[in-house]
Amino acid sequence: MPRLAPLGNCHPGLRRCWHPVARCSEVSDRPVRVRLLGEAWVLVRVGGTLRAFADRCPHRLAPLSIGCSHGDTLACAYHGWRFDGEGRCVEIPALGSGGAIPPRARLEAAHGVTERHGMVFLAPEAPLAPLGDVPEDEDPSFSAGDLPVLTAKASAGLLADNFLDMAHFPFVHASTFGAEDPVVPPLTVSREPWSFLAVTEHEFLNREDPGVAAGIRPLVQRRRVTYRVVAPFHLVLRIDFLDAGGTNVIGFFLQPESEESCKVYSTIWRDDLEGDPGRMAAAVAFELRVVEEDLVVQQAYDDLCLPLDMTAEIHTKADRSTVELRRLLADLVVAAESVPRHDGDRGAAGRAAEPAPAV
Ligand code: FES
Numbered sequence: 001m002p003r004l005a006p007l008g009n010c011h012p013g014l015r016r017c018w019h020p021v022a023r024c025s026e027v028s029d030r031p032v033r034v035r036l037l038g039e040a041w042v043l044v045r046v047g048g049t050l051r052a053f054a055d056r057c058p059h060r061l062a063p064l065s066i067g068c069s070h071g072d073t074l075a076c077a078y079h080g081w082r083f084d085g086e087g088r089c090v091e092i093p094a095l096g097s098g099g100a101i102p103p104r105a106r107l108e109a110a111h112g113v114t115e116r117h118g119m120v121f122l123a124p125e126a127p128l129a130p131l132g133d134v135p136e137d138e139d140p141s142f143s144a145g146d147l148p149v150l151t152a153k154a155s156a157g158l159l160a161d162n163f164l165d166m167a168h169f170p171f172v173h174a175s176t177f178g179a180e181d182p183v184v185p186p187l188t189v190s191r192e193p194w195s196f197l198a199v200t201e202h203e204f205l206n207r208e209d210p211g212v213a214a215g216i217r218p219l220v221q222r223r224r225v226t227y228r229v230v231a232p233f234h235l236v237l238r239i240d241f242l243d244a245g246g247t248n249v250i251g252f253f254l255q256p257e258s259e260e261s262c263k264v265y266s267t268i269w270r271d272d273l274e275g276d277p278g279r280m281a282a283a284v285a286f287e288l289r290v291v292e293e294d295l296v297v298q299q300a301y302d303d304l305c306l307p308l309d310m311t312a313e314i315h316t317k318a319d320r321s322t323v324e325l326r327r328l329l330a331d332l333v334v335a336a337e338s339v340p341r342h343d344g345d346r347g348a349a350g351r352a353a354e355p356a357p358a359v
């Protein structure tokens, strides 16, 4: 089997996946441009329905994101062509009423666009993996806190790798939570076709527990750490404090914008803050410091891609979860290259064979 190329941010296999592209609150009836895998998309609510189109008007290829919506249509800012929610051109002002609209005057729609746990997700082509979920987001015992969206000169693959990596804690996070035993506990990994779980239950020193200071509980306590990964970059860490009680959940969702740029969406869910907004703000600020510590390392890489050839790096038993990430993503890119695309997957690309109109 030929060696797999490293996974860069614009790998074509990533077109067949769901990716976060915005927070829901950022998208209204005013078009907004986002970048994904080196391509520009426009997000807009047309007649109240979320839509995603390639950010390119079919007339003179002007960005639609500088246009505006009019009722149930999206209007291009250049010559005023109007498009309905399905992307069909319904009006060309320069032709007057009754003017013939060319059949190719259609926008290129994303294969899918949807909203989940506060984010807009876009799939350029038919996705191989289902969109990941965060059950705690629906659980009323949890409250959520969003970190600010960060933009980094980084690789989505390497950022995902870093999120799963437990061996860097004492070194990268020495100023926050990293003063821990450097030995990584053994993880049990269970794989589904496009996702995996990595779980460990181990003892740790719970210095945050007020019950320790009160003499109710010992300093050495047990916790269960569960990583949930859905390809490509939908990652969730859940920590259950088995003695002190309470659960912390950290979501980490990556938008590969271009070869050199990534957006990081992170949200935390907590069931132990009694709905106190001040405590949630403090927890969000702490998590932001942790992510910023990670970005110092991640932005120092020259080669912004994740190796998928297993001989390109050295792996140890402490790297169990990050090895599984490489296997998952390798399977994804192989499948993306071997599964034929269906007609219509690429919107306007499927219409490229239509004859040009005589004008
Ligand atoms: S470029 Fe959009 S209407 Fe002409």
Ligand SMILES: [Fe+2]
Residues within 6 Å of the ligand: 162, 163, 168, 172, 173, 290, 294
């Ligand atoms: Fe980290």
